[in-house]
Amino acid sequence: MLIRALQVGQIGTNCYILGDEDTKQCAVIDPGDDGDYILGQLRGLGYTPVVVLLTHAHFDHILGLPALRTAFPDIPVYAHPLETAGQQSTETIFGMTVPTLSSMGTITPYVEGDTVAVGGLTVEVLHTPGHSAGSVTLKVGDVLFSGDTLFRGSCGRTDLPGGSHTVILQSLKRLAALDGDYKVYPGHESSTTLDYERKVNYYMLDAMGK
Numbered sequence: 037m038l039i040r041a042l043q044v045g046q047i048g049t050n051c052y053i054l055g056d057e058d059t060k061q062c063a064v065i066d067p068g069d070d071g072d073y074i075l076g077q078l079r080g081l082g083y084t085p086v087v088v089l090l091t092h093a094h095f096d097h098i099l100g101l102p103a104l105r106t107a108f109p110d111i112p113v114y115a116h117p118l119e120t121a122g123q124q125s126t127e128t129i130f131g132m133t134v135p136t137l138s139s140m141g142t143i144t145p146y147v148e149g150d151t152v153a154v155g156g157l158t159v160e161v162l163h164t165p166g167h168s169a170g171s172v173t174l175k176v177g178d179v180l181f182s183g184d185t186l187f188r189g190s191c192g193r194t195d196l197p198g199g200s201h202t203v204i205l206q207s208l209k210r211l212a213a214l215d216g217d218y219k220v221y222p223g224h225e226s227s228t229t230l231d232y233e234r235k236v237n238y239y240m241l242d243a244m245g246k
Contacts, residue, residue, distance in 0.1 A: 037057065037157060037179070038054070038062070039052060039055075039179065040053040042077055044069045044100060045069030045070060046069070047224070049068030049096045049224060050224060053065075054157070059156060060083050061084055061085075062078070062084065062085050062086065062154060063154045064085050064087075064088045065091065066097040066223060067088060067103075068096045068100055069099040070100055071103020072103055074100050075103060085111060087112050087154060088113040089181075090113065091173070091174065091183025092168045092170060092171040093119035093120065093168070095134040095135070098137050098140065099135070102140060105141060114145070115143050115145070115170065116145065116146065116163065116169075116170030117147070117170065118165075120138045120170075123137065125139040126139065129196070146172070148163040154176075157176055160176070164211065166185060166204020166208075167183070167185055167193065167194060170198075173185055175218075178216070180211070181221050182220050182222045182223070183222070185211070187225055188220075188226050189233075189236060190238075206243070208237075208240045209243040209244060212234050212243065214230065217229055217230050217231040
């Protein structure tokens with residue numbers, strides 16, 4: 037299993053290339069911006085993207101999507117349906133007007149318990165709301181792509197539309213209860229492990245009642 041992290045966009049969002057090394061097929065997770073750069077990385081690696089997987093639909097996780105869809109018009113883009121419910125074509129956030137996911141073509145919904153094949157890899161969807169209503173964590177093998185739900189030593193902000201501090205704590209409690217350890221690849225900043233977060237992450241400890 038190949039995992040390549042790319043920092044894209046104005047706030048350094050982590051876009052991930054998740055690849056099956058046998059088939060050379062891959063998923064692009066959270067193409068936050070710089071679509072041409074992402075395409076260049078795919079060419080350099082020699083991988084063909086077969087799906088785009090979104091942990092949530094905030095602008096800094098989707099702005100690279102148009103370039104990917106231009107290069108691969110038939111590629112399916114997955115997101116939780118709550119991420120596009122009632123969306124207009126643009127939204128204003130942090131004083132900027134930005135396009136929404138709803139403006140970027142057909143979105144394939146996935147929900148809790150769904151799986152998506154990436155070559156020989158199986159990606160499982162865990163609905164982990166709190167940062168947004170439709171935030172998900174993607175589980176493949178011993179790896180979690182946690183989006184903006186779980187960060188190294190922290191968690192995602194909950195003051196944006198659809199966010200809830202109470203709900204994100206429930207999601208963190210759920211992740212903490214997973215059996216075993218996992219490598220965690222978040223939407224921003226550096227990777228971590230679930231065992232480390234269980235021991236030191238204030239928000240996860242709070243969620244666990246410790």
